[in-house]
Amino acid sequence: MKIDIIIAYVQRYEFGHERDFVPPVTGIHLAAITPAEHTVSVFHQQIDRINLDTDADLIAISFFSGFAMAAYNLAVEFRKRGKVVVAGGPHVTYCQAEALAYFDAIVTGEAENVWPGLLKDFGLDQLKRVYTGSPCDMKDLPTPRYDLLPGRFFIKKVIQATRGCPFSCSFCTVPSLNPGFRLRPVEDVIRDASYDKFNHWWQKKIVWFWDDNLTIKRPYIRELLRKMIPLKKWWLTQASMDIAKDPELLDLMKASGCIGVFLGIESFGVDSLADANKRQNKIGNYSAAVKEIRKRGIAVMAGFIAGFDHDDEESIINMADQLMKIGIDVPFLSIMTPFRGTPIYTTLNREGRILEERNWHFYNGYNVAFVPKKISEDQLLQAHRTLWKKSFSPLYAFRRILRGVFTLRRGAFLLSLFMNSFYSYKRSKRNYPIDMSKRKDVINAVAPIRYHEHTVAAAGL
Numbered sequence: 001m002k003i004d005i006i007i008a009y010v011q012r013y014e015f016g017h018e019r020d021f022v023p024p025v026t027g028i029h030l031a032a033i034t035p036a037e038h039t040v041s042v043f044h045q046q047i048d049r050i051n052l053d054t055d056a057d058l059i060a061i062s063f064f065s066g067f068a069m070a071a072y073n074l075a076v077e078f079r080k081r082g083k084v085v086v087a088g089g090p091h092v093t094y095c096q097a098e099a100l101a102y103f104d105a106i107v108t109g110e111a112e113n114v115w116p117g118l119l120k121d122f123g124l125d126q127l128k129r130v131y132t133g134s135p136c137d138m139k140d141l142p143t144p145r146y147d148l149l150p151g152r153f154f155i156k157k158v159i160q161a162t163r164g165c166p167f168s169c170s171f172c173t174v175p176s177l178n179p180g181f182r183l184r185p186v187e188d189v190i191r192d193a194s195y196d197k198f199n200h201w202w203q204k205k206i207v208w209f210w211d212d213n214l215t216i217k218r219p220y221i222r223e224l225l226r227k228m229i230p231l232k233k234w235w236l237t238q239a240s241m242d243i244a245k246d247p248e249l250l251d252l253m254k255a256s257g258c259i260g261v262f263l264g265i266e267s268f269g270v271d272s273l274a275d276a277n278k279r280q281n282k283i284g285n286y287s288a289a290v291k292e293i294r295k296r297g298i299a300v301m302a303g304f305i306a307g308f309d310h311d312d313e314e315s316i317i318n319m320a321d322q323l324m325k326i327g328i329d330v331p332f333l334s335i336m337t338p339f340r341g342t343p344i345y346t347t348l349n350r351e352g353r354i355l356e357e358r359n360w361h362f363y364n365g366y367n368v369a370f371v372p373k374k375i376s377e378d379q380l381l382q383a384h385r386t387l388w389k390k391s392f393s394p395l396y397a398f399r400r401i402l403r404g405v406f407t408l409r410r411g412a413f414l415l416s417l418f419m420n421s422f423y424s425y426k427r428s429k430r431n432y433p434i435d436m437s438k439r440k441d442v443i444n445a446v447a448p449i450r451y452h453e454h455t456v457a458a459a460g461l
Helices: 026-032 065-080 090-094 096-100 115-123 186-193 201-205 218-231 241-245 247-255 270-275 283-294 313-326 343-350 377-391 394-407 410-428 453-459
Strands: 002-007 039-044 058-062 084-088 105-108 130-132 162-164 181-183 206-209 234-239 258-266 299-306 330-335
Touching: 002 026, 026 039, 026 058, 058 065, 065 084, 065 090, 084 090, 090 096, 090 105, 096 105, 105 115, 115 130, 186 218, 201 206, 218 247, 241 247, 241 258, 241 283, 247 258, 247 283, 258 283, 258 410, 283 299, 283 313, 299 313, 299 377, 299 410, 313 377, 313 394, 330 377, 330 410, 394 410
Parallel strands: 002 039, 002 058, 058 084, 084 105, 105 130, 206 234, 234 258, 258 299, 299 330
Antiparallel strands: 162 181
C-alpha cells in the first residue's frame, strides 16, 4: 500500500516563509511507525506542492485548528478523486463531528496504538470511522524518518524524549491530548540524536527536542545529558523556568551542548499569569532566571501571549521593552487563542465570548478569535502587531545580537543571530503576520460545520 502523509498548513505571514526553520516531528514519526510493508511519503504543505493526483492508496492529514481549513480543502479535493482520506491531530481530537464531515476516518489522541490497526482495516476494506488512541508507553519507538524530509528545512533532527507536561496552563491542550508524563528509554533517544545522514553540517550538529517540558524528571534528564556529552551535539528544548534554580543541571546542559532553551514566560502581569494558570512563574524572578541560564552561554527563547483578560494595549506593547530588559535572546509573540480542549476555551464559551463567525483561519496564534475583556478585538490585534514590530525592529534585534556576541557560546550566538536577523528582515520587508479580517479570501471562505456538544451527541461520539 502507498501512503501519503500530509502536514497541512495555512500561510501566516503576508509573503510567507522562503525556507522553514524546523519541521514538526508528527509526519516523520507517523511514517516511522508505519509497518514496513507499506510505502510512505511525507509532505509539508508549508513548503511542498501537494499533488492532488497522487497514486497513493491512502491519504493521511495531520493538523491543528489554525490549519483546519486547508486540511478540509485538501480532503474535499482528494475525495473528489476517489481517494480515502484519514486525519489526526489536536483539531480532529476535539472537533470529531466536524472532522467526520470531511474525512473517511479520524484518529483521536495519540496514534501509536491505533495506526497499524487502521492500516490493516483499510487493507481489508473494513475501515472504521473513529480510532481512539490511548497514551503511548514511549518504549521501542523507531527513529523518525528523516530521509523523507524535503531539503528546504534548515534543521531536520527533531526528536522526542518525553511526552506530556505536569502543568495545566489554561491555554494549552497538552494535559488532555497527551495525559501524564512519560519517558522514552535513554538509549533510544541517544540513538536518534546520533543519526547523521544529512547533507549539511548543521543538520548533523543540531538536535531539536520536540518536548513540552524536557527537564521535569531530574534523574532522567541528568542521565540523558551525561550520555549526550560524547556526541558533541548542539541541542535545543523547551523547559520550565525552575531549571534556573538547579545549577548542577544548568552546568550539565552546557556540558552536553545546549545552545537554546524555550521558556513559556507568557506575561509580565501577575493577574494575566493567573489567567494563564501559570502560577509557577514569578515575575520578580524572571531577570535572575534568565541571567542564570545565559551565564552558561545558553540562549533564552521565550514565549509571550497577548490577550489575557487583564491585558490592555499599554501592557501588551510594553512587553517589548520588558523582554529586552530581562535579557531574552529570541522572543516568540502570539495572541491568546481559545483552542478547543483548553480550560480557557471552556471559560470563554460559557461566557459567550467565542467569535463563532470567525472560521479556523483566525486560530493561527496571530489573530483574534474571541472577545477580549478590557479592549476590543481590533485593539488587541493592533497592540500585538505593534509589539511584534517593536520587538523585531532593527535596533532591538541588533541589541540582542550584540549582547550575544559577548555572552553566548558559539552555537547559541549563531541561533540568536539567525533568528533575530530572520525576523528583523521580515519586518523590514513588511512581511507581517496576516490580519485575517482584512483578507477577502478568508472572510468569504465557506465556514465548516462548527463543533457543538449537541452535534457530537447526535453523531454518537
